[in-house]
Amino acid sequence: MAELHLLSPGGFSAAGIHAGLKSTPKPDVGLLVADAACSAAAIFTTNRVAAAPVIVGRDHVASGRLSAVVVNSGNANACTGNRGRNDALAMCRQTAAAVGCDAEEVLPSSTGIIGHLLPMKKISAGIASAAAKLGSSPDHALAFTDAIMTTDTRRKSAAAACTIARCKFIVAGVCKGSGMIGPRLAATTSHATMLAYITTDVSIAPALLRGLLADASEASFNAVTVDDHCSTNDTVCVMASGRGPVIRTRKHIATFAGALGEVCRSLAWQIAADGEGATKVVQIDVRNAARPADAKSIARGIANSPLVKCAMHGNDPNWGRIISAAGYSASSFDPEQATLRLQGTPVFRRGRPLPFSAAALSKRLAADRVLVDLDCGTGSASATVYTCDLSREYIRINADYHT
Amino acid sequence: MAELHLLSPGGFSAAGIHAGLKSTPKPDVGLLVADAACSAAAIFTTNRVAAAPVIVGRDHVASGRLSAVVVNSGNANACTGNRGRNDALAMCRQTAAAVGCDAEEVLPSSTGIIGHLLPMKKISAGIASAAAKLGSSPDHALAFTDAIMTTDTRRKSAAAACTIARCKFIVAGVCKGSGMIGPRLAATTSHATMLAYITTDVSIAPALLRGLLADASEASFNAVTVDDHCSTNDTVCVMASGRGPVIRTRKHIATFAGALGEVCRSLAWQIAADGEGATKVVQIDVRNAARPADAKSIARGIANSPLVKCAMHGNDPNWGRIISAAGYSASSFDPEQATLRLQGTPVFRRGRPLPFSAAALSKRLAADRVLVDLDCGTGSASATVYTCDLSREYIRINADYHT
Numbered sequence: 001m002a003e004l005h006l007l008s009p010g011g012f013s014a015a016g017i018h019a020g021l022k023s024t025p026k027p028d029v030g031l032l033v034a035d036a037a038c039s040a041a042a043i044f045t046t047n048r049v050a051a052a053p054v055i056v057g058r059d060h061v062a063s064g065r066l067s068a069v070v071v072n073s074g075n076a077n078a079c080t081g082n083r084g085r086n087d088a089l090a091m092c093r094q095t096a097a098a099v100g101c102d103a104e105e106v107l108p109s110s111t112g113i114i115g116h117l118l119p120m121k122k123i124s125a126g127i128a129s130a131a132a133k134l135g136s137s138p139d140h141a142l143a144f145t146d147a148i149m150t151t152d153t154r155r156k157s158a159a160a161a162c163t164i165a166r167c168k169f170i171v172a173g174v175c176k177g178s179g180m181i182g183p184r185l186a187a188t189t190s191h192a193t194m195l196a197y198i199t200t201d202v203s204i205a206p207a208l209l210r211g212l213l214a215d216a217s218e219a220s221f222n223a224v225t226v227d228d229h230c231s232t233n234d235t236v237c238v239m240a241s242g243r244g245p246v247i248r249t250r251k252h253i254a255t256f257a258g259a260l261g262e263v264c265r266s267l268a269w270q271i272a273a274d275g276e277g278a279t280k281v282v283q284i285d286v287r288n289a290a291r292p293a294d295a296k297s298i299a300r301g302i303a304n305s306p307l308v309k310c311a312m313h314g315n316d317p318n319w320g321r322i323i324s325a326a327g328y329s330a331s332s333f334d335p336e337q338a339t340l341r342l343q344g345t346p347v348f349r350r351g352r353p354l355p356f357s358a359a360a361l362s363k364r365l366a367a368d369r370v371l372v373d374l375d376c377g378t379g380s381a382s383a384t385v386y387t388c389d390l391s392r393e394y395i396r397i398n399a400d401y402h403t
Numbered sequence: 404m405a406e407l408h409l410l411s412p413g414g415f416s417a418a419g420i421h422a423g424l425k426s427t428p429k430p431d432v433g434l435l436v437a438d439a440a441c442s443a444a445a446i447f448t449t450n451r452v453a454a455a456p457v458i459v460g461r462d463h464v465a466s467g468r469l470s471a472v473v474v475n476s477g478n479a480n481a482c483t484g485n486r487g488r489n490d491a492l493a494m495c496r497q498t499a500a501a502v503g504c505d506a507e508e509v510l511p512s513s514t515g516i517i518g519h520l521l522p523m524k525k526i527s528a529g530i531a532s533a534a535a536k537l538g539s540s541p542d543h544a545l546a547f548t549d550a551i552m553t554t555d556t557r558r559k560s561a562a563a564a565c566t567i568a569r570c571k572f573i574v575a576g577v578c579k580g581s582g583m584i585g586p587r588l589a590a591t592t593s594h595a596t597m598l599a600y601i602t603t604d605v606s607i608a609p610a611l612l613r614g615l616l617a618d619a620s621e622a623s624f625n626a627v628t629v630d631d632h633c634s635t636n637d638t639v640c641v642m643a644s645g646r647g648p649v650i651r652t653r654k655h656i657a658t659f660a661g662a663l664g665e666v667c668r669s670l671a672w673q674i675a676a677d678g679e680g681a682t683k684v685v686q687i688d689v690r691n692a693a694r695p696a697d698a699k700s701i702a703r704g705i706a707n708s709p710l711v712k713c714a715m716h717g718n719d720p721n722w723g724r725i726i727s728a729a730g731y732s733a734s735s736f737d738p739e740q741a742t743l744r745l746q747g748t749p750v751f752r753r754g755r756p757l758p759f760s761a762a763a764l765s766k767r768l769a770a771d772r773v774l775v776d777l778d779c780g781t782g783s784a785s786a787t788v789y790t791c792d793l794s795r796e797y798i799r800i801n802a803d804y805h806t
Binding site: 398 | 448449450451452453479481482483484486516517518519520582583585630631632633634635707708709710713714716717719721722723724726727728729730731733734736737738750751753754755756792793794795797798799801802803
C-alpha cells in the first residue's frame, strides 16, 4: 500500500505556491479544496485577541459546511482591525471565485507576524496561481504542507485507515507549529499558532464531527505546550467528503473517533518534537490525582516550568524541580502521597528522596523521548501533556528574529 | 550619614561563615540575631511542597516573637521527609543554645538543591562558628547577605529611614533570589526561592506587623517573576526590635507601611534585575483593567511569556507577542479598547497597529529598564509586575548546572 497522505481520502485536491510573503522561495499560500461542499467542523483559539481569519472562519464554519481552506504563512493578519477582516473575507471571495463555491464555504487561515497588514496583491495573485495548480497527488499534499510552515523544521502529517462494515475509510491530516505553542482550543474559541487540517472520506453530520473533533483535540493539540503562549491564530479544521461509510451508530462513531484521535495525537506529538529549539519530547503523565482539573494543571505546570525544561535539556535528573512545580500547580497535591519516576526510575516516594544513580539516569535522559511519570496517590484522575526541552536555540530563534 | 545596612536598626547582630556546603569558599551559613526576643512576622511559599524549614518556621513565627534567624545556602532541605524536619528543628535548637534563646524563637531557612539531606555536622559546626562571630558592623551585614546567596551575581539590600513624632526609625532588608522566582507568598503560606530578611527598630504588635508585611509583599515580592517557578522555600521575615517609635496610630502606621513598602519594592526590583541570565528589568504596567484580578493576570501573563522575554532580550519591538499574551490571560481583555506603549511609544491602539520606527524603538529597548504600558480601557484596576529578559545565559545556568 502506498503511503497515505492528506489527499488520500477521496474528494480533495490541494496546492501550495510561493506568493512572495516569505523571504525565502518556499510556498506561502496554500489551498485545500473539496470536490463538493462537505460536512466540516473547526475549533479555534480561545485567545481574546483573535486574528481576522479566526473571526471570519468561526462565522463560515458555523453552517457545518465547507468547500475549501485558504492559508497563508508569513503574516498572521492579527491585530489588523477592520481592514484585516476585510482582507480575510477577500481571501475567501477570491478562493470561492477560483474554485467555484460560495465565499461562506471557505475557511481562511493565516500564520506569521502579528500586526502587519496582508500584502493583498501578492495574496490574490497567489490564490489564483494555487487554484491553477490544484491536484490530488502526494506532491500536491506536500506543497500544501510546506505552504503552512513558519519556523517548523520539518513537515508534520499523519493518517489512519480503518474499516466500518467492510467499508474502508481514511483520516489524514497535516499541521504546522513550532513556537507560540500552548493551544487552548475550544469548539467556539482556542490558542498557539498551530494550524491543522484534517481530511476524511466518511459521511458524518457536522454537529457530530464537531463534537468528535473537540474531544480528539483535548487529548492532543490542547495537551501540547512548547512555550505556553496561546496564539491568536490557532485553528484545527476537519472536512469529510462523504464518499466513504456513514458514521452514525455508536460502534461506528467509536471506530471513527479512534482514527481521528490517533491522527490528532500523532500531529500533536510532531509539534512537540519540532518545538523551537527542541532536542527531545518530554511526556508528562500525571496519574491518580484528586480531580481531572488537578491532573491537567499539575501536568501543564510541570511541562511549562523553564527550570524543568532546562533540566531535561541538560539530561539532569533534578527531580526537585518537577515536584516543586507540581506543588504550586494544584492545591490538592500532597508530596507525602506522591511517587515520581523518570524514564521508569523511581526518584521520589511519599515525601522522601530515593537513592538512584544520577550518572546512569542522566544517560537515559539523553533520549529523543523522556517520560515523566507522577503518581499523585490522591485519587483516580489522569492527564498527559507533551512538551519539549528548552535550549539556547529557542532563544536564538525568538530573540534574534526581528520584526 | 553613613550608608544604612541590615544592622542599622538598633538591636540586631549578624554573621555569615563558610561551613562547607558550597563548593566555593563563600559563606553558606548565616545568623541574624536580636538582642532580645522581638515582635516578628513572616510569610512563606504557598507551594504545597513546603520545605522542612518553611514548615518549622511557620510554626515558630506563629507566636509573633522571634529572637534569631538561621539560614544555610547550598541545600534547600526540601522533600526530605521527617529527617528534614528534624534537621530544621536541630538547626533551631543549636542556634538557640548558641545565642541564648528558646528554640521556638528561631526561624530556620534553607536554599539550594531540593531532595538532599542536610550535612548536619557541617551545619552544626557552622552555627557555632557563626555565633562566635556575631557583630553589628556593616561587614557583619555583608557576611550574612553573602551567606544566603546561591546563583545571585550581586548582593541585594535596601533601607529607608523615616521619622515619627520626631523619633527616627529605620527599615532595612537584604534578600537573595535569581532563579526559581515566581513568588506567591501568603501570610500563612507563598512561592520561588527567594529569601528576604527585614529589620526595623520600631515597636509594633506582631499581628499588625504581619498584616503590613503581607500588604507590602503583594506589590513587591509577589509582583516579581523570573521564571514563574514557585519555590518550596520562599520566606520573607521581618523583626522589630522595639527600640524606636511605637507604631499604633493610623498616621504612624501609614508612615511605617510606606518605609516597609519602599524597602520591599527595592529588594524585589533587585531580584528581577539579577534574574538568572537577565540583562534588563522589564516593568509591566497594566492599567484600566476591568477587575484587579484581571490586571494582575494580564501583567503576569505578559511577564511570563518566553516569547515576550526573548523579544525584550533581542530589543525587538514585536508588540504582537505582548497583545496576544494579554489576550489569553484574562477573559475581559478586549483588544478593541486597548492601547499599548513600549518605552513610551504607542504601538497599538484600539485593535489596530500604529506606525512607528522599529529601528528607533529597538534602540530604546536596549536599556537597563524597559517599560511595557498596557491601558486596557475597560475599567479602573491596575497592576505592576517586574520581570527580566530571557537569554542563553538562563539556559546555561539551568541546563548545565548538574545535580
